[in-house]
Amino acid sequence: MTGDVGRAIGFAVVGALALLAPLLEGRVDDRVAAVGTVAPFVVVAAVAYLSTSGPLFELFARPGDREEGRLYGLASFSLGIAGLAVIYVAFEFPVSAFLVAVFALTVGNLGQELTARYTPDPAVGTSAFAVLGTIGAVCAMLLAGVLGASVPALPLAVFVAASGALLGALIRSVLFVRDDSLVVLSVGLVVWFFLELGLAPTLRRVGIGIALTAALGYVAYGLGTASVTGMLTGVLLALFTVVLGGFGWFVLLVTFFGLGGLASKYRYDEKLDRGIAQENEGARGGGNVLANSAVALVAVVAFAVSGHVGVPSAVFRFAFAGAVAAALADTFSSEFGGLFDTPRLITTLRPVAPGTDGAVTWQGVVAGLVGSAIIGGLSGVFFGLNAPGVLLVVFAGVVGMTVDSLLGATLEGDYLGNQGVNLLATLSAGLVAGLAALWL
Structure with a gap:
C-alpha cells in the first residue's frame, strides 16, 4: 500500500x-x-x-x-x-x-x-x-x-x-x-x-441524467474541447439541468457545449497565428464554461422553485433559452468571424486588427445569428414555443452577442475580463427574454 x-x-x-x-x-x-x-x-x-x-x-x-x-x-x-x-x-x-x-x-x-x-x-x-x-x-x-x-x-x-x-x-x-x-x-x-x-426527481431521470452528463464529459475531454475543470463544470451544470429542468433543457445546453467547443477547434492553427485562439489548445476551462452558463444555471434553479416564488415558470424557460442562445451566438461570432481580415470596432466602425476586443465582421454577425437561430429552433421543438417565442429567443441571443461586443470595445481590459464580459452578455440576453416573456 x-x-x-x-x-x-x-x-x-x-x-x-x-x-x-x-x-x-x-x-x-x-x-x-x-x-x-x-x-x-x-x-x-x-x-x-x-x-x-x-x-x-x-x-x-x-x-x-x-x-x-x-x-x-x-x-x-x-x-x-x-x-x-x-x-x-x-x-x-x-x-x-x-x-x-x-x-x-x-x-x-x-x-x-x-x-x-x-x-x-x-x-x-x-x-x-x-x-x-x-x-x-x-x-x-x-x-x-x-x-x-x-x-x-x-x-x-x-x-x-x-x-x-x-x-x-x-x-x-x-x-x-x-x-x-x-x-x-x-x-x-x-x-x-x-x-x-x-x-x-424520479430514479429514472436521475439515472439517465448521470449517464448523459458522464458521456458529455467524456466526449468533451476526449475531443479536447474542455480541460478537466471545464469537463467537471460542464458535467455538473448539465446534471443540474437534466434533474431540475428536463431533457429538453439538457439538449439546449449540450448543443452550446458541443458546437461551441467544435467552433473553438475549427482552424485552430490559423487562429493561433492571428492571436485569437482559445488558450490550452481550444480546451475551455471551468471559468469559461461557468461564465457562459451561470445565467442558464440560475434560470433552471429558479424554474425548479418557480411554484414557491409566484413567477410563471415560462419566464425562466425563456431566460434559460435566451442566455444559451447568446452564449452560442457570441462563440460563433468570435470563432468564425475572427478568421476574416475585415474587422471593425463596433463603436466606431473603424478598421482594427483581428482579435481586437469589440471588433466585429459581417461574417461573424451572420455566424452569430445562425448560432442564436439554432438555439431558438431547438427551443421551439423542446419547449413547445410558437413562432413569436422562437423569434424572441433568437432576438435575445443577438442582443447578448451585441452587448458582448460593446463591452469588449469599452470596458474589457481596463475594467472587465473576458469571462466577466461573457457573464454580462448572457445576463443581458436572459433578462431580455425573461422580461419580455413576463410582459407578453
Missing part, C-alpha cells in the same frame, strides 16, 4: 466519525448529541496540530506538512468538518447534507488515490473521485436511515450525492489539496440548498 493510499484511508476513517451524528440523534440528550458530534473532530484537529513526528505524523503527512513539520492538512480537514457539525447542531441542517459533504470527499479522495497507482491521467482520477464519492455518500445516507435518521428518498439521495461529489471534485481541481475544509463546507451548503428545494 502506498503512502498516498494509506493517508487517504486514514482521512476516510476520521471522516467516518460523522456517523456519530445519526447514531446519537434522538438517542441521547440534545446537548450530549451536539458535543458527541462536534468534539471528536476538534480533538482530532488538536492532536494533528500538536503532532510533529511519529506513526500518526507519517500516516497523515502530505508533502507540505513535512516541510512545515505539522499536520496542517489533517487539522484543516477536521476543523472544516467540525464547523459543518456546528451548523448541523445549531440550525436545522439536514444530516444528509452533513454526511454527503464528508463522505463524498473522503471516499472520493480514496478512489482518486487508488486510481493514481495505475494511471496519472487527471481525468481518470477526477472521474474516480466523482464515482466513488457518489457511492460513498449514498451508502452513508442509507446507513443513517438504518440508524433512524431522516434521509431523502433514494432518487434525491443519489442526485445530491452525485452533485456533492462532482462539486467536491471541481473545487479540489482548482484549489490546493490541503483546502479540504473549503470543500466540505461548500459541498454541505450546496446539498443543503438542494434538499430545501423540496425536489422529488
Whole structure:
C-alpha cells in the first residue's frame, strides 16, 4: 500500500466519525448529541496540530506538512468538518447534507488515490473521485436511515450525492489539496440548498441524467474541447439541468457545449497565428464554461422553485433559452468571424486588427445569428414555443452577442475580463427574454 493510499484511508476513517451524528440523534440528550458530534473532530484537529513526528505524523503527512513539520492538512480537514457539525447542531441542517459533504470527499479522495497507482491521467482520477464519492455518500445516507435518521428518498439521495461529489471534485481541481475544509463546507451548503428545494426527481431521470452528463464529459475531454475543470463544470451544470429542468433543457445546453467547443477547434492553427485562439489548445476551462452558463444555471434553479416564488415558470424557460442562445451566438461570432481580415470596432466602425476586443465582421454577425437561430429552433421543438417565442429567443441571443461586443470595445481590459464580459452578455440576453416573456 502506498503512502498516498494509506493517508487517504486514514482521512476516510476520521471522516467516518460523522456517523456519530445519526447514531446519537434522538438517542441521547440534545446537548450530549451536539458535543458527541462536534468534539471528536476538534480533538482530532488538536492532536494533528500538536503532532510533529511519529506513526500518526507519517500516516497523515502530505508533502507540505513535512516541510512545515505539522499536520496542517489533517487539522484543516477536521476543523472544516467540525464547523459543518456546528451548523448541523445549531440550525436545522439536514444530516444528509452533513454526511454527503464528508463522505463524498473522503471516499472520493480514496478512489482518486487508488486510481493514481495505475494511471496519472487527471481525468481518470477526477472521474474516480466523482464515482466513488457518489457511492460513498449514498451508502452513508442509507446507513443513517438504518440508524433512524431522516434521509431523502433514494432518487434525491443519489442526485445530491452525485452533485456533492462532482462539486467536491471541481473545487479540489482548482484549489490546493490541503483546502479540504473549503470543500466540505461548500459541498454541505450546496446539498443543503438542494434538499430545501423540496425536489422529488424520479430514479429514472436521475439515472439517465448521470449517464448523459458522464458521456458529455467524456466526449468533451476526449475531443479536447474542455480541460478537466471545464469537463467537471460542464458535467455538473448539465446534471443540474437534466434533474431540475428536463431533457429538453439538457439538449439546449449540450448543443452550446458541443458546437461551441467544435467552433473553438475549427482552424485552430490559423487562429493561433492571428492571436485569437482559445488558450490550452481550444480546451475551455471551468471559468469559461461557468461564465457562459451561470445565467442558464440560475434560470433552471429558479424554474425548479418557480411554484414557491409566484413567477410563471415560462419566464425562466425563456431566460434559460435566451442566455444559451447568446452564449452560442457570441462563440460563433468570435470563432468564425475572427478568421476574416475585415474587422471593425463596433463603436466606431473603424478598421482594427483581428482579435481586437469589440471588433466585429459581417461574417461573424451572420455566424452569430445562425448560432442564436439554432438555439431558438431547438427551443421551439423542446419547449413547445410558437413562432413569436422562437423569434424572441433568437432576438435575445443577438442582443447578448451585441452587448458582448460593446463591452469588449469599452470596458474589457481596463475594467472587465473576458469571462466577466461573457457573464454580462448572457445576463443581458436572459433578462431580455425573461422580461419580455413576463410582459407578453
